[in-house]
Amino acid sequence: MHGLYQNTRFIAGATNLKGMPSDVGREVAFAGRSNAGKSSALNRICHQKSLARTSKTPGRTQQINFFQVTEDRYLVDLPGYGYARVPGGLQREWGEFIGRxxxxxxxxxxxxxxxxxxxxxxxxxxxxxxxxxxxxxxxxILLTKADKLSRNAAMNTLREVKTRLANHAYGSTTAQCFSALRGEGLEDAQARLDAWLFPENAASSRVPLP
Ligand SMILES: Nc1nc2c(ncn2[C@@H]2O[C@H](COP(=O)(O)OP(=O)(O)OP(=O)(O)O)[C@@H](O)[C@H]2O)c(=O)[nH]1
Ligand SMILES: [Mg+2]
Structure with missing residues (x-):
């Protein structure tokens, strides 16, 4: 049982940089194409059904949503990119906003x-x-909807992605399979979040046992 994330709650949505909560503490953001499964992954990780709104309609999350995990630790749901039916001008605006x-x-x-x-x-x-x-x-990287492929096919894709990352000088970027539907990869994803959000815990758990 992983209790760190289950009391996570929505605290703010921002459509511009000024609207964001103050820049203190630590946060981890979720980014990806529209419909990639960002909101579903957030919900699964936090053991909540409708913390972040999910949708069959791509481009649903159109603002930066901030979720508070503990006092000054946050998870952030970014608007998806690459949704063809969003007009070019608006896409650019989002891109600039996210880039900034x-x-x-x-x-x-x-x-x-x-x-x-x-x-x-x-x-x-x-x-x-x-x-x-x-x-x-x-x-x-979370390779989402892993339940859509056989285990073998999913593992092959993961291997290919890792090879491409290494070949493209994104070598420090890590990757795993994930399924919000089945919970596959949940513990690895949470471990990654723990390391970024609660480094103090990670440091103490590395102390070797006698
Ligand atoms: N089979 C399967 N479907 C998933 C999974 N994760 C998400 N989906 C589905 O994919 C669709 C999009 O999921 P969302 O979580 O809303 O995606 P998003 O990236 O937040 O989308 P936007 O906010 O529109 O950018 C929904 O219909 C989800 O039910 C998964 O692990 N497995
Ligand atoms: Mg979303």
Whole structure:
């Protein structure tokens, strides 16, 4: 049982940088294409059904939503990118907004990038990885909806993604399979969040036992 995230609650939605909660403490943001499964992953990780709104209609989350885990630790649901039916001008605005958020936000400890396991590492995903490298933000990829593939196929995709990351100088970016539906990969994802949000706990758990 993992209790750290289950009391997470929505605290603010922002459509511009000024509307964001003050930049203190630590936060981890969830980014990815529209419909990649960001909100579903957040809900699963927090053991709540409707903390973040999920939808069959892509482009549903159109603002940056902040969720408070504990006093000054947050999870952040970013608007999805790459939804074709959003007009170009608006897409650019979102891109700029997210870009500025990634570059300016001092409390951002890491980025979870979600990709549908059937369509990983699109051009837009790679652009996001480049921003992470340039801004020195650690990134971890969840290959979502892993339940849509056989275990073998999922593992093959994961291996290919890791090879591509290494070949593209995103070598420090880690990746795993994930299913919000089945809970696959939940513990690994939580461990990654723990390390970014609660480094003090990680440090103490590394103390060797006598
Ligand atoms: N089979 C399966 N479906 C999933 C999984 N995760 C999400 N989905 C479905 O994918 C769709 C999109 O999920 P969301 O969590 O709303 O995706 P999102 O990335 O937050 O989407 P936007 O906010 O619109 O950018 C919904 O119909 C979900 O039920 C999963 O692990 N397995
Ligand atoms: Mg969403």
């Amino acid at each position: 958020y990634l570059e300016c936000r001092r409390s951002l400890a890491g980025l979870i990038i979600l990709m549908d396991i059937r369509r990983p590492l699109t051009t837009l995903d790679e652009q996001l990885l480049q921003v992470c490298v340039a801004a020195d933000i650690p990134a971890h």
